[in-house]
Amino acid sequence: MTIKALSGNEAVAQAMRQIDPVVVAAYPITPQTEIVQLFSGFVSDGLVRTEFVPVESEHSALSAVVGAAVAGVRAMTATSSNGLALMYEVLHIAAGLRLPIVMPVVTRALSAPINIHCDHSDVMGARDSGWIILFSENAQEAYDNVLQAVRIGEHADVRLPVMVALDGFVLSHGVERVSLLEDAAVEAFIGEYQPTVDVLGDEPVTVGALALQDSFFEFRRQMAEGLYHAPRVIEEVGREFEGISGRPYGLVEAYRTEDARAVLVALGSTAGSAKEAVDLAREEGLRVGLVKVRAIRPFPAAALRELLGGCEVVGVLDRSLDYSGQGGALYTEVKAALHPLEGRPRARGFVYGLGGREIGMEDLVGLMRELVPSGADVTYLGVRE
Amino acid sequence: MSVKPDMPGWKDIPRGGLILEAGNAFQYRTGDWRSRRPVWQKDRCKQCLLCWIFCPDGAVKVEEGRVVGFDYDHCKGCGICATECPPAASAIEMVPESEFAK
Numbered sequence: 045m046t047i048k049a050l051s052g053n054e055a056v057a058q059a060m061r062q063i064d065p066v067v068v069a070a071y072p073i074t075p076q077t078e079i080v081q082l083f084s085g086f087v088s089d090g091l092v093r094t095e096f097v098p099v100e101s102e103h104s105a106l107s108a109v110v111g112a113a114v115a116g117v118r119a120m121t122a123t124s125s126n127g128l129a130l131m132y133e134v135l136h137i138a139a140g141l142r143l144p145i146v147m148p149v150v151t152r153a154l155s156a157p158i159n160i161h162c163d164h165s166d167v168m169g170a171r172d173s174g175w176i177i178l179f180s181e182n183a184q185e186a187y188d189n190v191l192q193a194v195r196i197g198e199h200a201d202v203r204l205p206v207m208v209a210l211d212g213f214v215l216s217h218g219v220e221r222v223s224l225l226e227d228a229a230v231e232a233f234i235g236e237y238q239p240t241v242d243v244l245g246d247e248p249v250t251v252g253a254l255a256l257q258d259s260f261f262e263f264r265r266q267m268a269e270g271l272y273h274a275p276r277v278i279e280e281v282g283r284e285f286e287g288i289s290g291r292p293y294g295l296v297e298a299y300r301t302e303d304a305r306a307v308l309v310a311l312g313s314t315a316g317s318a319k320e321a322v323d324l325a326r327e328e329g330l331r332v333g334l335v336k337v338r339a340i341r342p343f344p345a346a347a348l349r350e351l352l353g354g355c356e357v358v359g360v361l362d363r364s365l366d367y368s369g370q371g372g373a374l375y376t377e378v379k380a381a382l383h384p385l386e387g388r389p390r391a392r393g394f395v396y397g398l399g400g401r402e403i404g405m406e407d408l409v410g411l412m413r414e415l416v417p418s419g420a421d422v423t424y425l426g427v428r429e
Numbered sequence: 430m431s432v433k434p435d436m437p438g439w440k441d442i443p444r445g446g447l448i449l450e451a452g453n454a455f456q457y458r459t460g461d462w463r464s465r466r467p468v469w470q471k472d473r474c475k476q477c478l479l480c481w482i483f484c485p486d487g488a489v490k491v492e493e494g495r496v497v498g499f500d501y502d503h504c505k506g507c508g509i510c511a512t513e514c515p516p517a518a519s520a521i522e523m524v525p526e527s528e529f530a531k
């Protein structure tokens with residue numbers, strides 16, 4: 045184990061170097077650029093055996109990675125924002141073909157207006173493409189998640205692609221203390237790639253054939269089953285990863301929720317700030333806690349019911365809008381998860397930080413102060429009226 | 430609902446829509462799509478085999494080097510055979526399927 049000062053992008057690039065995929069095809073986009081830049085350096089320095097395919101767009105990047113994966117090898121790419129949007133068609137193809145591609149996504153607002161900073165509208169727009177989606181709280185988690193994503197996606201009961209989200213600039217460019225595993229430990233953890241399809245092999249196989257009214261539905265139902273197995277696999281892989289790293293991972297993480305009257309639910313880097321805010325609010329005598337959602341696909345509804353069922357108010361933080369008129373995506377999904385509970389807690393939604401607008405400790409503590417007394421449904425936090 | 434009970438369920442099909450068997454396109458009856466049917470007039474046919482060469486579906490039946498008719502399970506009625514049949518012969522007529530349903 046080596047401790048280094050790394051940005052989230054550098055940590056992800058190191059994870060990719062250790063995974064040593066046979067093919068990486070990528071197109072640079074802010075704030076992901078550095079991942080591709082660093083990784084292509086590893087290729088030219090001979091530190092990986094990867095065939096690096098520089099392409100002319102993100103649609104081509106993921107298409108090339110799909111092509112490599114159907115040829116029976118580990119393949120990766122990385123993107124952000126509009127790049128992810130341009131991949132939209134191929135996202136569904138990668139999942140439909142059951143290819144365990146791993147893709148870090150450095151979250152950034154979608155245009156227009158153009159903006160290069162963090163929000164989660166890119167990933168939220170792709171959340172029902174059949175990919176497993178993990179969020180990272182810090183650079184360490186981004187590194188750890190990329191390594192675990194390989195095992196989760198490639199698991200025989202899952203066989204699906206995995207996105208690892210890390211917050212643009214906040215995590216991608218912020219430098220932190222990151223503990224890297226030894227190369228050999230990563231090699232042993234991810235293991236040898238076991239392809240389930242290989243168009244270059246000896247057995248004939250047709251990939252991407254037509255399936256009409258008589259069979260398409262069955263293929264989608266089968267794909268959903270892969271996602272339904274994922275919560276168990278994410279937890280199993282998390283436990284195994286803890287064994288080699290000392291860092292535990294599951295579907296969600298609870299912070300000071302045991303006796304909490306009000307619990308915040310958050311994703312990504314904000315979950316890290318919210319832990320600090322919970323400590324400050326508790327010093328004021330507020331009984332508050334936090335649940336960090338790590339996996340948003342599949343959605344950890346059962347785990348959330350267990351953790352949130354006993355509190356009075358749940359406040360959900362969304363760094364995106366879903367335009368349903370009901371707040372953000374995380375809020376509506378948390379509400380749906382709580383619905384089966386009798387005497388369920390009241391839920392409140394907070395939309396914040398679009399286009400990289402900062403959320404400070406004062407904002408979070410202030411929010412916790414009025415979480416129980418206020419009855420508002422959806423609040424836009426820090427927008428000028 | 431048009432669920433076909435004789436087809437395998439989702440637990441019994443290859444993952445990712447893969448087809449693991451070679452050459453099974455023959456089992457897929459594209460003839461179901463046809464709205465016009467090529468009708469071959471044997472007495473006008475010059476046996477030039479142009480229809481057989483051009484048919485994209487291999488649906489022109491040939492025995493011992495001679496056209497003998499069409500495989501209607503796979504002919505999807507594109508009409509290429511009728512177009513390619515030399516005008517002097519005009520041995521293939523495209524007839525609406527509705528004529529046969531009467």
Ligand code: SF4
Pocket residue numbers: 467483484485486487488489499503504505506507508509510511
């Ligand atoms: S109509 Fe088309 S598919 Fe049918 S026999 Fe003629 S060329 Fe072939």
Ligand code: SF4
Pocket residue numbers: 469473474475476477478479480481496510513514515518519520521
């Ligand atoms: S193209 Fe016309 S003339 Fe030639 S073999 Fe076919 S039906 Fe006969």
